[in-house]
Amino acid sequence: MGPNTSIITIALSAILINNFIFSQFLGCCPFLGCSTKLDTAAGMGLAVIFVMGLASAICWVVNEYILIPLNLAFLQTIAYILVIAVLVQFVEMFLKKSVPSLYSALGIYLPLITTNCAVLGVVLLNTQYSFDFLQSVVYGITGGAGFMLAICLFASVREKVEFAEYPESFEGFPIALVSAGLVALAFMGFSGMKIG
């Protein structure tokens, strides 16, 4: 991927082929932590789409108009994490005031998005691929959509796994990881796809 990749390619690749969780391992902690129920998984997915889209847009502007003109590109990591932390805080305050129902539904997951590596990851990848503004925003939103797809699919698998029989030592996280591996196997089917 690079500056000349078309938007449709970016979207398809972010959702299916290079899914953030199943092929890039970004955002595994909330993926494993918030996937025990389908509704919380969906809420988390929506919040991540929103934050990833906004963060991509703002960080692109910060990088292009502040860091590069001042020759401060080496401070990218620090600048991005600051932007993300402030952004999440603002989103939290905004939701609390204007959409309290969504705010209470997301609860603790909102502040946790700051430490979701998918968010910082998408911003860093945008810079690495030298995407322009539109490409960055599309990659952010579709990357979030890929995250949501993965977490919702996995939550429904996990609800079934609850009733399955497995060795005692695998209780809790290990069985979740192994079933995540099997869901990743299904996603591998997309990796053969090649789009121009």
Add this chain to the structure above:
Amino acid sequence: MHIKQQFKEGLITNNPVLVQLIGMCATMAITTSLFNGIGMGLSVLVILTCCNVVVSLIRKVIPNDIRLAIFVLVIAGFVTLVDMALKAWIPALSESLGVFIPLIVVNCIIIGRAEAFCQKNPVGPSFFDGIFQGLGYTLVLICMCVIRELLGKGTFGAGIFNTVNGIGTGEGIRIFPAEYGALVITLPIGGFITLGCLIALMQYALKKSEKKKEAKEKELAEKEAA
């Protein structure tokens, strides 16, 4: 005696990945060759130790409400330093770890230790906590790398042994021909499943040692009663 206990906690009984279950993204993503594993483990060890020391030094000065933001800033500073150092001195490692070096900023291990340990403890213990927790993390990475490399590619120590031109280019010691390896283990699926099995093994071992301890205590109690 404190150091000994911290050593045991960091490496086994309170291992960051296998017991605390944090910092898993990178654990699964980069463990495809021993070179990556050791490089990543040592980078985290250095950053964790530095952050632990700094956080514990400033723990009495920072206001409680914005402590997380300050921790993140301290961590981001050290991560940037390590990132730049790697780019300059070991470019092969920096290239193969890619985006996962800057992503150490959001690795839960570092912010978790700052919040759970260094906030309440003086510099000395925090320093050793950083080293031992970092060692525990490195140990898990090495285990994952050895298993995945052997099953997936049939080699041991890729990037470290049999180096031809420059650091990180070695093929490793070949144990069996590459075509017999299960490629799937080197892919994302292998990462999830290997880590799952390792954690299961750890849970099994911890449970067993707990049972042993209980049995021993029971025996002692019975003896005393008798």
